[in-house]
Amino acid sequence: TNGDRLQHVKFRVRKCAEEEIIQGDQQRPSDEQVESLLQFEIEDGRNNQHTNTNTLTQNSITAMLSIKFRDIQKKLQQYGVKSPKFRKRLVSKWESLNYDIVENELSWKEYDESQSKRQLTLRWLGRWVIVFSIGIFTALLAAVLHVIVENVCHVKFSVLSHFLDKCAKEGCMYQAALIWITTNLVVTLLGSALVVYLQPMASGGGIPFIKAYLNGIKIPGLLTLEAFIAKVGGVILAILGGLAIGKEGPMAHAGGIIGAGLGKGRLRLCRNKQLSLYDSFRNDHEIRDFVAAGAASGVAAAFGAPVGGTLFSVEEAASFWSQEMTWRIFFSAMVGSFFTNFLLSSFHGNPHKLSAPGLVRLNGTDLSFDVREVPAFLIMGVVAGLIGAAFVVISYKLTVFRRKYFTRKWMKVLEAGVVASCSGIAAFLMMYLIDDCTDKQPYNSHAAISKMYCEGNKHHSLSTMLLASPEGSLKGLLHDPYGTFQPEGLVVFSVVYFFLAVWACGLSVSAGIFIPSLILGAAWGRLFGLGVLYLYPGDSEYADDVLRKYALIGAASQLSGMMRTTISLTVMVVECTGEISLGLPIMINLVISKWVGDFVSTGLVDMNIEVSGIPLLAWEPPPLCEDIKASDIMSQPVTFFNTKEKVGHIMEHLKTDTYNGFPVTSPNPDNPNEPGKLLGLILRSQLLVLLKHKAFAPQGSHQNSTLRLKDFTKYYLQYLKIDEIEISKAENDYIVDLKPYLLPNPYTVIPTFSLPRLFRLFRGLGLRHLVVVNDNHQPVGMITRKDLAKFRAESKRGLVKIEHLKI
Numbered sequence: 091t092n093g094d095r096l097q098h099v100k101f102r103v104r105k106c107a108e109e110e111i112i113q114g115d116q117q118r119p120s121d122e123q124v125e126s127l128l129q130f131e132i133e134d135g136r137n138n139q140h141t142n143t144n145t146l147t148q149n150s151i152t153a154m155l156s157i158k159f160r161d162i163q164k165k166l167q168q169y170g171v172k173s174p175k176f177r178k179r180l181v182s183k184w185e186s187l188n189y190d191i192v193e194n195e196l197s198w199k200e201y202d203e204s205q206s207k208r209q210l211t212l213r214w215l216g217r218w219v220i221v222f223s224i225g226i227f228t229a230l231l232a233a234v235l236h237v238i239v240e241n242v243c244h245v246k247f248s249v250l251s252h253f254l255d256k257c258a259k260e261g262c263m264y265q266a267a268l269i270w271i272t273t274n275l276v277v278t279l280l281g282s283a284l285v286v287y288l289q290p291m292a293s294g295g296g297i298p299f300i301k302a303y304l305n306g307i308k309i310p311g312l313l314t315l316e317a318f319i320a321k322v323g324g325v326i327l328a329i330l331g332g333l334a335i336g337k338e339g340p341m342a343h344a345g346g347i348i349g350a351g352l353g354k355g356r357l358r359l360c361r362n363k364q365l366s367l368y369d370s371f372r373n374d375h376e377i378r379d380f381v382a383a384g385a386a387s388g389v390a391a392a393f394g395a396p397v398g399g400t401l402f403s404v405e406e407a408a409s410f411w412s413q414e415m416t417w418r419i420f421f422s423a424m425v426g427s428f429f430t431n432f433l434l435s436s437f438h439g440n441p442h443k444l445s446a447p448g449l450v451r452l453n454g455t456d457l458s459f460d461v462r463e464v465p466a467f468l469i470m471g472v473v474a475g476l477i478g479a480a481f482v483v484i485s486y487k488l489t490v491f492r493r494k495y496f497t498r499k500w501m502k503v504l505e506a507g508v509v510a511s512c513s514g515i516a517a518f519l520m521m522y523l524i525d526d527c528t529d530k531q532p533y534n535s536h537a538a539i540s541k542m543y544c545e546g547n548k549h550h551s552l553s554t555m556l557l558a559s560p561e562g563s564l565k566g567l568l569h570d571p572y573g574t575f576q577p578e579g580l581v582v583f584s585v586v587y588f589f590l591a592v593w594a595c596g597l598s599v600s601a602g603i604f605i606p607s608l609i610l611g612a613a614w615g616r617l618f619g620l621g622v623l624y625l626y627p628g629d630s631e632y633a634d635d636v637l638r639k640y641a642l643i644g645a646a647s648q649l650s651g652m653m654r655t656t657i658s659l660t661v662m663v664v665e666c667t668g669e670i671s672l673g674l675p676i677m678i679n680l681v682i683s684k685w686v687g688d689f690v691s692t693g694l695v696d697m698n699i700e701v702s703g704i705p706l707l708a709w710e711p712p713p714l715c716e717d718i719k720a721s722d723i724m725s726q727p728v729t730f731f732n733t734k735e736k737v738g739h740i741m742e743h744l745k746t747d748t749y750n751g752f753p754v755t756s757p758n759p760d761n762p763n764e765p766g767k768l769l770g771l772i773l774r775s776q777l778l779v780l781l782k783h784k785a786f787a788p789q790g791s792h793q794n795s796t797l798r799l800k801d802f803t804k805y806y807l808q809y810l811k812i813d814e815i816e817i818s819k820a821e822n823d824y825i826v827d828l829k830p831y832l833l834p835n836p837y838t839v840i841p842t843f844s845l846p847r848l849f850r851l852f853r854g855l856g857l858r859h860l861v862v863v864n865d866n867h868q869p870v871g872m873i874t875r876k877d878l879a880k881f882r883a884e885s886k887r888g889l890v891k892i893e894h895l896k897i
């Protein structure tokens with residue numbers, strides 16, 4: 091009836107208006123605003139169609155549905171709708187992945203063929219071979235990346251060091267400064283342009299997006315070849331450009347891309363070349379496992395921490411924890427870590443010694459601690475938490491500012507160039523203004539030390555940090571002997587580096603935050619160590635140990651203060667230090683810095699996820715929400731199909747609705763407009779394949795479908811769109827038999843099901859859709875994982891408020 095249609099149209103318009111508004115960062119419109127807007131549009135629609143009746147015609151509905159939603163947004167702005175805080179919204183453009191495996195008549199029919207012993211063995215073997223190759227390729231990438239960055243940085247800093255020394259003698263310091271700044275500027279502009287113009291998803295470290303992907307959210311462009319090129323090329327250029335960043339975060343993302351690429355068995359460049367062996371792997375469920383293996387081996391290769399890497403992936407994807415999957419991920423991480431070690435050790439000339447387990451190491455010497463030092467470690471934990479929280483808060487403000495004002499691509503590239511130039515200026519000024527000479531030999535033999543104005547055989551102590559790759563600087567701070575750095579130099583370096591790292595974080599360049607956190611922590615940790623030595627002096631060996639220990643604890647706790655400790659991070663740090671004796675103080679430290687940081691703000695990764703409006707499903711349901719029921723959350727009325735459905739009807743819904751899942755019911759004998767008993771669920775992607783292959787027949791005639799499972803998997807990588815489907819007028823009345831294709835036993839709940847239980851169901855089973863049924867087993871509502879992600883707990887001084895975020 092027209093009444094029903096109007097109801098439906100209102101619902102659609104409201105949804106679309108909200109979607110557009112949220113994407114434009116506007117607040118949810120009030121009911122009155124939407125109502126009056128609708129009235130306005132309905133009138134408009136009628137006028138345009140020259141109808142003067144009081145009933146809503148098909149034409150006016152169509153006209154209304156073609157409203158440009160940008161116009162709606164503009165009109166709503168006239169109502170004075172204001173922008174909400176970035177972190178208080180979700181963006182509807184992020185779609186969910188289908189981790190639930192589709193079982194249907196078709197798959198059962200083909201079950202016998204595909205489940206022969208040979209097929210099963212092949213598939214089992216295939217998975218192991220793929221994860222093995224993921225480990226190998228990730229290790230190869232890590233080693234190549236490391237060698238390139240180290241060597242290119244060495245060349246750059248050797249040239250700079252030469253000019254600094256020469257100009258100190260000849261009085262032409264401006265030349266050295268100019269070379270430094272110009273190199274930074276040009277190289278960073280290139281690196282940023284690569285990311286911005288090739289694949290913006292490659293910006294940052296990529297860990298927030300990988301985490302979101304493993305949580306079940308589709309991130310377009312994240313796992314593509316373009317992203318890989320931009321990620322790897324971009325990070326080399328950004329490091330060479332002198333930004334305060336590292337390459338370890340990007341390794342996790344690059345590993346994920348390798349996992350997805352090897353798992354899909356298809357290169358997008360050769361569109362039609364797909365290996366049929368891979369057919370059974372082409373679904374979100376399998377690809378997720380390969381991406382998890384890739385991310386794990388990326389982290390393992392970067393930090394030489396296979397257990398930490400495994401935990402990183404499993405922790406993010408733990409809602410789908412399976413023993414088999416964990417085994418494979420661990421294997422891949424082990425292979426990644428071992429081969430990185432082998433390749434780097436070979437490169438350094440001692441392949442048998444296996445002396446380079448990761449791109450970054452935090453240890454080097456045996457360190458021990460005294461129980462009386464624990465209070466000092468606690469204080470360091472608090473300091474790290476506070477610095478980390480300040481970092482996140484400033485970074486959040488900067489991100490929001492960037493999103494509002496730096497909307498054009500060239501602006502983003504330019505900003506990166508400005509930050510790199512400022513980093514160059516700051517580094518030069520530190521070298522020029524701070525008079526800190528030392529005759530101690532630096533631990534990092536790769537650092538291009540510069541004498542500047544130092545006399546005799548002394549060199550500028552800051553040059554070991556400023557004229558070295560990020561890992562080189564970290565090495566210096568962690569291992570350089572007592573007497574290398576003066577307290578003033580460390581104070582200035584820590585403060586300046588903090589601001590440069592905050593500014594660089596969130597730029598449109600490929601850049602990780604692990605190393606900057608570690609460098610910052612090592613710098614102030616060393617300073618803390620100098621304080622301890624001032625209070626409790628000792629011989630030089632003791633002093634070296636104290637400085638190394640406090641620099642290490644500072645680095646680890648700063649990492650936790652920014653990223654906020656998770657099990658994986660703790661294990662990673664302990665593995666990376668190789669100091670099991672320091673395990674306890676490090677653990678205490680990480681936990682304290684996390685607690686302090688959490689008191690002020692969320693962690694950096696979560697902040698980035700929230701700012702992007704990604705509907706992440708948290709680990710636990712929000713507290714105190716048992717009284718929220720499925721009936722409060724579900725969307726209704728439900729758009730459903732009958733098992734034998736008209737093509738025209740399906741097309742109409744696919745065109746006007748954005749829904750990705752539709753309940754399929756038996757016809758309702760009492761009222762054909764109402765759903766009958768629930769028989770299954772069908773996905774939009776399946777319907778599109780059916781229509782594309784014209785799997786329908788005229789009414790009354792027998793439908794003889796020849797569609798096979800692989801016809802569906804073929805489109806897994808091609809993303810069919812409704813506009814690509816051509817249906818003639820006559821075909822609109824044809825009938826599609828949905829029965830062989832629908833998921834015959836979808837998960838269902840009753841309307842009184844509580845939110846916490848729903849949460850566990852979605853998280854535990856990796857669901858995307860859930861049908862709410864009444865006592866007669868008729869669908870009365872739909873719940874998607876995004877509907878649940880809208881519920882978040884906001885705790886303010888002990889009071890927990892459940893927030894219903896907009897989407």
Ligand code: ATP
Nearest residue numbers: 185186725727728729748749750751752872874876
């Ligand atoms: P995703 O795009 O990730 O699958 P989503 O929540 O945006 O998540 P949609 O299928 O587009 O998924 O659904 C959008 C909204 O419409 C949700 O609030 C959902 O509850 C509701 N919805 C989904 N399917 C139906 C349906 N068949 N009938 C009525 N409402 C539906």
